[in-house]
Amino acid sequence: MTDAASQSVLPVLGIMLPATGMLLMLLVGGRYVEWLALILLPAGLAVAAAIFAAVWREGHTLIYVVGGWQPPLGIALRADGLSAAMMLVTAVIICATGLFAGPQFSQPRGRPERRAPLVFWTLLLAIWAALNAVVVGADLFNLYVALELLTFAAVPLVALTGGTETIEAALRYLLFALLGSVSYLIGTVLLFAAYGTLDIALLSARVRPEPISWIAASLMTIGLIAKTALFPLHLWLPPAHAGAPAPGSAVLSALVVKGSFFLIVRLWFDAMPGLLNLAAAQLLAGLGAAAILLGSILALRQSRLKLLIAYSTVAQVGYLFLIFPLAGAASEPASSIAWTGGWLQLFSHAFAKAAMFMAAGLIAEALGHDRIAELGGIARRLPISTLAFALAGLSLMGVPPSGGFVAKWLLLLASVMQGQWWWAAVILLGGVLAGAYVLIVVGKALAPAGAAAAPTAPVSRRREVVALTVALGAVLLGLVPLQPSELLQIGRLDVHALAAR
């Protein structure tokens, strides 16, 4: 961590606002939940924007020391450039999801109260609070608790519709997550036993490359990989993400899997920077590459739209892991380029995948099913949703202008600059496969309706516009300058100091 930092109450506000809101929702009960959400979502967005603006303007980390107790005795919350960017993206996606879900999870007047709206809105805020806690946490055990909160909020979201298949998917998700959490916990206790602290900044100075650090790091990484659904621990993701209601799928795919990925990066780049060697980085990226290829190929073979999108998430998560060999190598400016590219991939995938799940949800609502083979004529009936899907697809393929293009271009550039050409090959092949599965869907949607086409149900225009706006967000991310971002470096360990080690 760099020395420059300022005390601020903002990081804790980012966690407390949604957490308090969630508790209030349970208190006020079903009928007023929507109104509460209407107040809380913009307020949370404002806090995230304030943190982003403060970090951007001052150029250093914001710190909140809980209770005034300094680490290692107390717990600190740190918002560096990366946390600020993550918080802003999280807030934007959550607010968009809230707008999208409004009509679906509202409590009509004069009808018997339903339970789904209350559960949905509390879970949405719980996920928000947990994600903010994950990105500003600066203590490995604190991060464990944040990660568990995230899981406990995400699992019921999968089973919200209550169908047998979704409950099965939720249970499978939970069992993978339990294995992940306990594995992470063993790693934490080993690190505490060896170095006497769990504060990330203190650990980064104390951790030495010795067997106990390796064991702890491996256990924690395996645990986090299970929650991120990296190949080969991805089996739970497709049924879970495909089974959730559309706004739930959007949040799960766009944000929740990124929370645990964020922790893997915190672990290897911030907590134990001396430990990331060539073999570990290549292994992680190798799993990522396998995920890109396998996820894309399985996506091509799906017959249902939501499952196709879920397998595409498995593939796109794979790209994120290329950050380890490309940004971990000490060769400027290539590693800064890869660092920016990796995070931009995360942000643009968040927008693109949220938009895609929203569009797929609307299409499924209109048709009453989401079988890809029977999508004919949907582009004529739901032009806005189809456009949203196609724009989001551009970003997944990496076609300019889109955030996905800039991200993949930067990763490609970094891998060529460092002579790690095999990753470039995987990135290109992954792009071609993504193009194939997006085009299959768009092609079917543009085809004329079959003779036996069922009549479609009406779909809210407002929700279609929300999906399109989120997809445009993924495209607009393509306008960021094609260079290493300085914001994302704020609060990072000095990369050159790392190289000297």
Place this chain on the structure above:
Amino acid sequence: MTIFAACAALLMGLGLFGLITNPQPLRKIVAFNILGSGVFLLFGIVARRGAAAGVGADPVPQALVITGIVVAFAATAMAVALLLRLFADRGDTRLDHESAAGTEPARDDCRPP
């Protein structure tokens, strides 16, 4: 203390083995709890090892383990709730109905006895 450490290792090994190899969700949940107990015991050992002179144990791991137990309890409660609902809906608790994902072949050895 070595005995306790060996016990913790044994519990973790048993739990991990059960969690990975048992196909039935209920057994997986029990195995998770055994594994968790091993980890909590490990926390206790770390607390004892890190004790300063004149103090019984380092309080930090003890504080952590309480949080860990709460988390494990909540996780178990949620898993059991999902399991009960699944059983009520379908009459069995197998997790190999891969109809949605189509990635794994169905196995026959996973029915509850």
